[in-house]
Amino acid sequence: MSYEDDDYPVDTFPKEYEYTAYDQDGLDVNALPSNSETKPRILLMGLRRSGKSSIQKVVFHKMSPNETLFLESTSKIVKDDINNSSFVQFQIWDFPGQIDFIEPTFDSDMIFGGCGALVFVIDAKDDYNEALTKFKNTVIKAYKVNPNIKFEVFIHKVDGISDDSKMESQRDIHQRTSDDLSEAGLNKIHLSFHLTSIYDHSIFEAFSKVVQKLISQLPTLENLLNIFIPNSGIEKAFLFDVVSKIYIATDSSPVDMQAYELCCDMIDMVIDLSSIYSSEETAFDSGSSSLIKLNNNTILYLREVNKFLALVCILREENFNRQGVIDYNFICFRDAISQVFELRMKSQKLAPLQEHNEQDDHDLEDNLVMAMGRTHLEDDNSMMSRTQKLT
């Protein structure tokens, strides 16, 4: 299925937003002229062997967790440009565990100045006293340079640890870091804590939360999903960056980890099947869709928004009888997303650091409500034929 109607071009987003990743040593010559300076920067810090490089490789380079056992220790800062999709664009800087701020070569103004989020990785399987001291010093230094940094603590390698011990470690680390920072007179700093492991989906979930905070259009994306869902009889929907399986937005109902895992698995399955049955390198495109019926009356429905973004919906089987309505609403939703993207591009070009125009967002939401509102006025049959014309 492809959307070749004039209103719904096959690939809604400009071609140049291909996935490119390179590090300091292997600069991709075909990479687009990078707007690295305006891209938010995510710093990965923590003690040696805490798991920083593994996280980056597993989430952004599809390395399997077992392969990380053979990763060599990082000896210099590795910068990685992530251009996965229209909304997932940032730089990750992986720091060697032994780096010391006292070193004269450490230019803290430059490093923390353009930083959006600082992810501090703590190995939960190890004695973390030293890690907490390093964390305190890092936060004090970084906050002095840039008070807008989002501080994210990954309590990492929690695989094989009982739920009780995980909660106990989180409580203890939270308490001690808060005490340390209040002692330093920094009790206003907000810290976020995540229990993570590369051996399950927790690392993707945690990174999703980190990335979402850097997407200034997040409230608009959430509002669009909040409009789309009740109008389509859907219980929950995630907007995924397909390459990394990071979800860049979801509706405002609570996230159930199991539901997120099912959606991730579905994306993996669709990518695998697409590559088996297609001769093209990137078989996953704006025409891809997939449906899975679970044995508990639930349906998982995946629709491709463009080459890089997919919407995965969870709904009750009886509500899927109105597939015509869902498909029609999806097309309205997809159209709205591409407009959000265009506005984002425009505002980045005009003034990279300027906040986006909220009025534009409200207009978009109003248009979507109006477009979907029309679906209530028509019966299912006429909706079906209308949607089929569109698809």
Ligand SMILES: Nc1nc2c(ncn2[C@@H]2O[C@H](COP(=O)(O)OP(=O)(O)OP(=O)(O)O)[C@@H](O)[C@H]2O)c(=O)[nH]1
């Ligand atoms: N059990 C478990 N092991 C992990 C996890 N993440 C990373 N590791 C292991 O931890 C070890 C160190 O990982 P690295 O990613 O090299 O650590 P690093 O923080 O980048 O280390 P430096 O480069 O020395 O700063 C590797 O053997 C990984 O396989 C995890 O979630 N669970």
